[in-house]
Amino acid sequence: MTRGIRDDRPDIMTLMIQPVILCGGAGTRLWPESRGTRAKQFLPLTGTQSLFRQTVERTPAGTDFLPPIVLCGDGHVATVRDQMDTSEASLLVEPMPRNTAAAIALAVASADADTLLLVMPSDHVIADVRAFHAAIAKGARLAQQDWLVTFGITPDRPETGFGYIAGGEPLGEDGFAVDRFIEKPPLADAEAMLATGGYSWNAGIFLFRAARMRDAMLTHCRPIFEAADRAVAAGMRDGDALYADALQFERAPSDSIDYAVMEKDDRVAVVPASMGWSDLGSWHTVHALGQKDADANVVTGDAFVHDSRGNLVRAGDKRVSVIGMENVAVIVDGDDILVMPLDRAQDVRLAAKARE
Amino acid sequence: MTRGIRDDRPDIMTLMIQPVILCGGAGTRLWPESRGTRAKQFLPLTGTQSLFRQTVERTPAGTDFLPPIVLCGDGHVATVRDQMDTSEASLLVEPMPRNTAAAIALAVASADADTLLLVMPSDHVIADVRAFHAAIAKGARLAQQDWLVTFGITPDRPETGFGYIAGGEPLGEDGFAVDRFIEKPPLADAEAMLATGGYSWNAGIFLFRAARMRDAMLTHCRPIFEAADRAVAAGMRDGDALYADALQFERAPSDSIDYAVMEKDDRVAVVPASMGWSDLGSWHTVHALGQKDADANVVTGDAFVHDSRGNLVRAGDKRVSVIGMENVAVIVDGDDILVMPLDRAQDVRLAAKARE
Secondary structure, eight states: OOOOGGGSOTTTOOSOEEEEEEOOOOOSTTTTTSBTTBOGGGSOOSSSSOHHHHHHHHSOBTTTBOOOEEEEEGGGHHHHHHHSOGGGSEEEEESSOOHHHHHHHHHHHTSOTTOEEEEEESSOEESOHHHHHHHHHHHHHHHHTTOEEEEEEOOSSOOSSSOEEEEEEEETTTEEEEEEEEOSOOHHHHHHHHHHOOEEEEEEEEEEEHHHHHHHHHHHOHHHHHHHHHHHHTOEEETTEEEOOHHHHTTSOOOOHIIIIITTOSOEEEEEEOSOEEOOOSHHHHHHHSOOOTTSOEEEEEEEEESOBSOEEEEEEEEEEEESOBSEEEEEETTEEEEEEGGGGGGHHHHHHHHO | OOOOGGGSOTTTOOSOEEEEEEOOOOOSTTTTTSBTTBOGGGSOOSSSSOHHHHHHHHSOBTTTBOOOEEEEEGGGHHHHHHHSOGGGSEEEEESSOOHHHHHHHHHHHTSOTTOEEEEEESSOEESOHHHHHHHHHHHHHHHHTTOEEEEEEOOSSOOSSSOEEEEEEEETTTEEEEEEEEOSOOHHHHHHHHHHOOEEEEEEEEEEEHHHHHHHHHHHOHHHHHHHHHHHHTOEEETTEEEOOHHHHTTSOOOOHIIIIITTOSOEEEEEEOSOEEOOOSHHHHHHHSOOOTTSOEEEEEEEEESOBSOEEEEEEEEEEEESOBSEEEEEETTEEEEEEGGGGGGHHHHHHHHO
8 A cells, every 4th residue: 555645647747735734622522531732733633643743743754745844832832842753843832823824824835836735624534545645746747737626525424514625627637626615604504514525624635836825815914924924034943843933924824724714815726535534523423433432422531431332431540430321421521520422522612611 | 306216115225325337338420520449438529528438427435435446458458457446446347349248247246145226328328316316216116126127217208219118017116027129110110109108218227136147147148148257257357447358258249138037037027217218329319409599500620600590500619601501411530521401310321330
């Protein structure tokens, strides 16, 4: 097995890809394990490796990929260094959170003009890495033609928690011009899109030439790019890390890359990708993707589970005994214990808010 | 309000009652809180006082009751001293558990012949102390006529977890001669007894003259009494406590007072008592007797309970968050966390066995 992204059409790829891994954001949807500086992406939610570590290994430095740029907040630097060999990476440290547009602008400002930047969240699962690499190869061809490329996940359910992308004109065999972006839809709209076809979920993975994105930002969200550009120029280097200048960076308006650029630009492409993607956005999803025992329980840690089906039990450093339960989550983290039905997983924010 | 037991018929009572409180046994039905030396009777399962402490206060030393004899194992002495003023009590320490017959024999062997001994488990709830005292007054009259007296709880459900007592010939207004004891019955039998009437639950509370019980034991279970008698004679006094001699006591066969004496004797009386009795034998019962919030949740400790009904949540020294759950127990004790439906409360032994 090879993971080389050139396998698909080796004669077309001419540049190595620069991975950009976004580690900002904490998220409370997986509370209590995800909180404070111990964000979701640094937790081993599937198997033994953290989602961040899995993301790093998905684009290994070598013949296809350059060593990654890791964008993270000050509070996450130690964890990043703990979970990867940062001598093989560049850290770009955000002095404060300013959402994805400003974070990506930092990477763009510090990259050479012709570099192809592959921007990836660090807290997603991609089960089929070969399919991911094949999609990147397609996206790279489009990016070299100055498309801003996004990757679209084919929906398998009428999910209301994601944004959707409507594909338009085909771009050879590599993808489609984006017709429009659709914000998180009501259920009826989600069902209609699922039935109609031609829509995909916006997975928040992007590929583009650095100069192309810089120009797009200067057109669509100039204050964001300029603040980031100055923050890089005035930044302080500390070994493997560049700390963006706080006084400059805090001037950047906080906006998502979708709102600030992608929805406004007229040359955006989507590359459909069926690659076992999940945002692992709730305990329900962690259970769905987890390794199940004969009774469909997903169990980690010291747990005694008897006459129980379909539960997610994460015992942390405690000892959990579950008898006669079905389809519930029992999540232990430190001194916090969360118990709820898995189909109420979206309500975990209530507990996180009450507790933190 | 007076709690005096002489209120009922003050002209008949001539002797003060000697309470004997049985603290042996640990029990795993309320695991994980009840385990090892931290037995159920020493836990504050209803309100802030332990069941043991409530038992002590139910027969306060004074005009009606002598200071109690507390029977306990070596491992419980410290807890007993911690929970009561033992200068107002005598401790009788069992060197090893030998069931209730031998424990009661220790008390009988150390008591004067004409003393009326009131033997009580330390892990029950009696909500109506006035009714309890009235029943004791009736029982005392029968005990002075050399009846071995047991107290019977009028059943309000076809409980299969208790032994039953069939009442026979009335003994004035004080009680009935016991016709026979019935072991824990199948459900059909329990339902039949409930429908027929004249049956009561065996609550394990007894009242008798010391010499009468000594004679009964010498008749029905001589080896038990002789071992206990020698263990007291060879015992070692340490302040408020008498440590029964281990070499002698271990010779006592292990048997319950019901099997060893009560079921064999032909002069046993039952005094019916409606006194809000519960053996608090499961987490289900702890919930049933607990103080409920508007959603019928019984909660102790640091718990966030949202959109949930009918649960028992005991957070221990941890922080428990419960969302969208119904009729479950979440019990935290140290590093152990138990989650199960309240109607599966009898299965807690499975977890206790797996864990301890």
